[in-house]
Amino acid sequence: MIKVENIHKSFDGEEILHGIDATFETGKTNLIIGTSGSGKTVFLKCLLGLFRPEQGSIHYDGDRYMDMSEEQQRELRKSMGMVFQGSALFDSMTVAENVMFPLKMFTKQKITEMNHRVKEVLDRVNLDGADDKYPSEISGGMQKRVAIARAIVNRPKYLFCDEPNSGLDPRTAIVIDNLIQEITREYDITTVINTHDMNSVLEIGESIIFLQFGDLKWTGTKDEIFKTDNKTVTDFVYSSNLFKKVRKAQLKGL
Known part of the structure; x- marks a missing residue:
């Protein structure tokens, strides 16, 4: 499990993340969603240890990153796996x-x-x-x-995926989503996925956080996201044609 408490991150005097609290559970697919510029990538890089927040703390299975020695931090990074947006193969x-x-x-x-x-x-x-x-x-x-x-x-104990479905057709994207979810459960990994793909939310969104302009606006599951009355979230998710169709089908069933 990864627990994040009150994370703040700035660049050149501009604060990008404004006090984020989040919990990413082991054995589940944990999604970070939001529009471009929401702070998703910065947040993911903080979780990876690539960026050091000015405030707050990140705990990996109870161990606080800032309290670790350099050797312990190196060992932690060895226990992390990363799937990059463009695959990044040699x-x-x-x-x-x-x-x-x-x-x-x-x-x-x-x-x-x-x-x-x-x-x-x-x-x-x-x-x-x-x-x-x-x-x-x-x-x-x-x-x-x-x-x-x-x-x-x-x-790895922790698996991070940055837009793993980028550039894929919808059918292949679902295959990749399901594969990541299966591996997460089989190996009992803490998986964090940075995505704007609403198909992924619908398919494997067991735990979701929604960021907007560096603020945490909502947390929940793929089922709860349809029921929320948070207008910021609904404006975002129903901008997707897929979610419009799902919502229309839901309303017809009422």
């Missing part, structure tokens, strides 16, 4: 080499052990047989699955 490396990269960086495993683990995670994301292909030889959806395999190869 073009000159094969699929297997991309997935093995964190093992070479952060472990002292033998090559046979690394090969076994790479095969294990590639099988888990349904990419058996793609080991020797290069990123340019596989589809965007397959590239995302490689990115997920790489993110979990070191058995």
Whole structure:
């Protein structure tokens, strides 16, 4: 579990995050949603330890980040997996080499052990047989699955995903959403997903926080988001054509 208390973050005198409180539960898909400029990316980078807040604290399974030594902070980062918006695969490396990269960086495993683990995670994301292909030889959806395999190869306690469905068609996006949710539950990971994709909210939004201009405006689940009377939230979610259709169907059923 990750618990955030009263986080403030500024750049060049301009405050971007205004005292955010949030809890991200283990074994659940925790979503951060909001429009562009809402502070989602800054908040995610604070959770990753890339940005240091001026105020507030972040606790990882009860341990306060600011109280950790540099060595403890390094160890914490090793327990984090990251799925980047554009997959961020190395073009000159094969699929297997991309997935093995964190093992070479952060472990002292033998090559046979690394090969076994790479095969294990590639099988888990349904990419058996793609080991020797290069990123340019596989589809965007397959590239995302490689990115997920790489993110979990070191058995992380925390998984962070930045717009994991960016550039994917709706059907492939649902496949990726479901895969992330399955892995979260199977491995009991604390997963935090930064997204503006309303399909993801509807599909896997077990715990959601909504940010606007650096303020926390709402927290809830994918079911509760339809029932809220918070106008800021409803204006945002019903700007999506998908949610308009869902809302229309709900009203017809009343």
